[in-house]
Amino acid sequence: MTGPLPVTLPPLRGEVLSSWISRHADFYGVTPLTMLRHGLPDATSLEAIDFSLTNAQANRIAGMFGVSPQLVRSLSFAGAPKAAHRFIAKSPMQRCGRCTQTDVSPPPILRSELQGWRITCSHCGEPYQDKTTSDGERTLEPYRAAARRGETLLNNHAERRVETWLPPLEIARLLLMRRIPWPPPRDGDLWRYRLLGAIVPDFDAILARETSFPHSPKHPILPLCIRPALLAGVAIIDRAGPPMLKMLHGHMMGENRKRFVMATDHLVSPAIEWGPPQQFQLI
Structure with missing residues (x-):
């Protein structure tokens, strides 16, 4: 390290680490990677520092900016569960x-501008805006309260590592698995049916109007206009408990069913203690 910077800019509330470094780079007239290498000479990627920051790296960056290592770590996502990434x-x-x-x-x-589970601003609570257009927001209005509960569950899990009976981030990913409705649709329409539609039926209606849906458990960030459906689904399952997982088994076939069972069977077995999911739990 070549030493602390003579002038530093305070991080803004909620700012991510790479953004803070980039603003310093602009101030000093260098590239963001050059600025990062002032403290970490072997660094190869600015973006990676947001997710893979080590304690040693946090200490060196803290020395460069004259702040505490705790502050540096709080600006990164390194402490979040891997599922949150x-x-x-x-x-x-x-x-x-x-x-x-x-x-x-x-x-x-x-x-919060990068977090695919947010639908409201983490500072003022106002609904977020993006460039997507869809009538999904109007269709999903009845699920708004449940979506806010789901947003809180996911945020507490990702940012504070608050655990529930099934990690909310895992619930969200499972709900994007494909399901088989009855009667079965044409092969070309199978992609339109996700497990989420068994919990939030209006989601099926939304996908019926789409021409593609490139989202899956591996790529779970939904457009903001339809994201409330996924958040509501998480809240509904969290409240209903393990018995609902048993119910969802019946909506799947083949390899998807096997993967779902492997991920949830340890919770389904003791589900009898909860009793069957009640209708009031689903709304």
């Missing part, structure tokens, strides 16, 4: 019309 985008997906700062150049990137 699939829900974090590489570039901002959403903005808050109230909190977005337009008087800072380059504009900062906030961690």
Whole structure:
């Protein structure tokens, strides 16, 4: 390390580490990677530092900026569960019309703008905005309260490592697995039916109007306009408990069913203690 910087900029509330480093790079007239290498000479990627920051790296970056290692770590996603990384985008997906700062150049990137489980601003609570267009928001309005509960569950799991009977991030990924409805659709329409549709039936209606759906357990970040469906599904299953997993088994076939059973069977076996899922739990 070549020593602490003579002038440093304070991180903005909720700013992600790579954004903070990039703003310093702009201030000093160098590339972001060059700025990072001022403290970490062997660094090869600015983006990687957000997800794979080690304690040793945090200490060196802290020395460069004259802050505590704890502050540096709080700006990264390194402490989040690995499952959360699939829900974090590489570039901002959403903005808050109230909190977005337009008087800072380059504009900062906030961690919540990258998080694929958020539908509201983490600072003011206003609904997030993005560039997607769909009538899904109107269709999913009855699920809004459940979606907010799901957002809280996922955020607590990803940001605070709060555990429930089944990790909310895992529930969200499972709900994007394909299911087989009855009667079975044409082969060309099988992609339209996800396990989520068995919990939130209006999701089937939304996909019936789509021409593609490139989302899956491996790529679980949904467009903001239909994301409330997934969050609501998480909240509904979390409240209903393990018996609902047994019910969902019946909506799957083949390899998908095997994968689902392997992921949930340890919870289904003791589900008898919970009793069957009740209708009031599903709304």
